[in-house]
Amino acid sequence: MSTYKLYYFNSRGRAEVSRLIFAAAGQKYEDIRYNQDEWPSHKTEMPLGQMPVLEFNSAKLPQSKSIARFLAKQFHLAGRDNLEQAKVDAVIDTIDDLIPKLISIFFEQDETKKEDLRKKYFDEELPKHFQNLDVLLKEFGNGGLFFVGNHLTWADLYFYDLSETLLGMNGNCLDIYPRLKQNREEVEKQPKIAEYLNNRPKTPF
Amino acid sequence: MSDSDIKFYYFNLQARGELTRLIFAAAGRSYEDIRFGFDTWPEYKPKMILGQCPVLEFADGTQIPQSLTVARYVAREAGLAGSDNLESAKIDAVVDTQRDVNEVFYGKVFFEKDEAKKAEEMEKFLTETLVKHVENLGKLKKAYSTNESYFVGNKLSWADLFVFQSIQILLKAVPQVQGKFGDQFKPLFDAINGNDKIKAYLDARPETDF
Numbered sequence: 001m002s003t004y005k006l007y008y009f010n011s012r013g014r015a016e017v018s019r020l021i022f023a024a025a026g027q028k029y030e031d032i033r034y035n036q037d038e039w040p041s042h043k044t045e046m047p048l049g050q051m052p053v054l055e056f057n058s059a060k061l062p063q064s065k066s067i068a069r070f071l072a073k074q075f076h077l078a079g080r081d082n083l084e085q086a087k088v089d090a091v092i093d094t095i096d097d098l099i100p101k102l103i104s105i106f107f108e109q110d111e112t113k114k115e116d117l118r119k120k121y122f123d124e125e126l127p128k129h130f131q132n133l134d135v136l137l138k139e140f141g142n143g144g145l146f147f148v149g150n151h152l153t154w155a156d157l158y159f160y161d162l163s164e165t166l167l168g169m170n171g172n173c174l175d176i177y178p179r180l181k182q183n184r185e186e187v188e189k190q191p192k193i194a195e196y197l198n199n200r201p202k203t204p205f
Numbered sequence: 206m207s208d209s210d211i212k213f214y215y216f217n218l219q220a221r222g223e224l225t226r227l228i229f230a231a232a233g234r235s236y237e238d239i240r241f242g243f244d245t246w247p248e249y250k251p252k253m254i255l256g257q258c259p260v261l262e263f264a265d266g267t268q269i270p271q272s273l274t275v276a277r278y279v280a281r282e283a284g285l286a287g288s289d290n291l292e293s294a295k296i297d298a299v300v301d302t303q304r305d306v307n308e309v310f311y312g313k314v315f316f317e318k319d320e321a322k323k324a325e326e327m328e329k330f331l332t333e334t335l336v337k338h339v340e341n342l343g344k345l346k347k348a349y350s351t352n353e354s355y356f357v358g359n360k361l362s363w364a365d366l367f368v369f370q371s372i373q374i375l376l377k378a379v380p381q382v383q384g385k386f387g388d389q390f391k392p393l394f395d396a397i398n399g400n401d402k403i404k405a406y407l408d409a410r411p412e413t414d415f
Contacts, residue, residue: 047298047345047348048341048345059295060348061294062298063298063301063302066294066297066298066301067294069294070290070291070294070297074290082278083278086261086274086277086278089271090269090274093274132255135255136254136255139268
């Protein structure tokens with residue numbers, strides 16, 4: 001029987017999509033969370049000195065998206081054939097496009113500049129990406145509420161996790177994107193995911 | 206995937222399109238290699254699913270955007286993406302690692318307009334980022350490879366083509382990078398340059414700015 005261990009910090013960050021995949025699949029795994037003090041002593045155990053890392057049997061995989069894609073494929077949450085998988089990957093990459101400018105906000109130390117960046121991000125930057133995601137959902141969703149093929153894939157889980165962070169910063173940001181809002185609701189309704197969301201550790205990000 | 210029913214839309218540049226062209230070449234698959242300039246791009250933009258390129262388009266009009274997603278799809282169809290899920294994941298991890306460094310190079314060095322800042326970032330890139338990256342690639346190869354040349358398992362994958370392509374571009378932009386690699390990647394580069402189908406493509410492809 002295969003064993004799965006996921007190594008990360010005690011936060012959602014770049015590991016949560018994988019935890020959501022495990023939850024959706026009902027797959028047991030070791031959810032290892034290192035705090036900031038413990039991490040330095042484990043750094044050299046990780047292939048690239050970073051986390052998350054997935055240990056699958058004895059193989060170690062770095063890189064959060066590669067890990068998530070591997071797990072999604074293991075548990076049939078990656079798309080039903082090569083073309084569907086490409087559609088899912090395209091949604092994932094398009095979600096990722098909204099990250100660089102988001103990160104700039106967090107790195108800005110000056111409070112006034114930070115607020116400016118935040119406003120600019122939500123007013124100008126984010127809408128472009130939400131519009132793109134809306135287009136992909138319409139094109140790939142086969143008329144349903146999930147991003148691809150009218151069934152749950154890790155694209156929906158990835159969007160769910162990142163949009164949670166965005167909604168935490170601006171609770172109205174999805175208001176003019178009803179399809180994207182409904183997509184989130186559809187994810188939350190899945191019984192195994194609802195149970196996981198209720199029981200998971202609550203962390204700020 | 207039937208031959209010329211597939212179209213690949215990108216600028217007449219290497220940049221974010223060349224990896225897919227290399228994969229098509231290595232696979233011996235024909236396709237329509239549609240290239241445009243910055244001046245003619247406005248005619249194509251409204252026809253692209255997200256108004257961006259590269260885009261892969263099928264005979265029925267279905268379009269797939271996002272450069273690495275397109276590359277992965279073409280690689281999978283061609284048997285260049287690993288023989289099982291774990292191998293595919295190892296390949297993805299090498300790709301992601303190379304991509305991380307490419308983004309640093311393009312974001313902080315190549316496109317930096319301020320000359321003083323550019324020089325500073327270039328120095329940092331050469332002495333820190335790139336050195337760490339070559340170490341990281343070496344670690345992944347040690348963990349995943351079962352032969353001398355290729356990153357994962359014992360055959361060519363799109364991760365090999367991505368590293369090859371990325372390093373080529375880097376060497377062209379920053380010739381002093383040559384000495385940083387030692388002999389680590391020579392077997393890989395020799396294998397790729399010696400691959401008949403790839404060589405034929407490399408010999409015939411148009412000269413482009415980058």
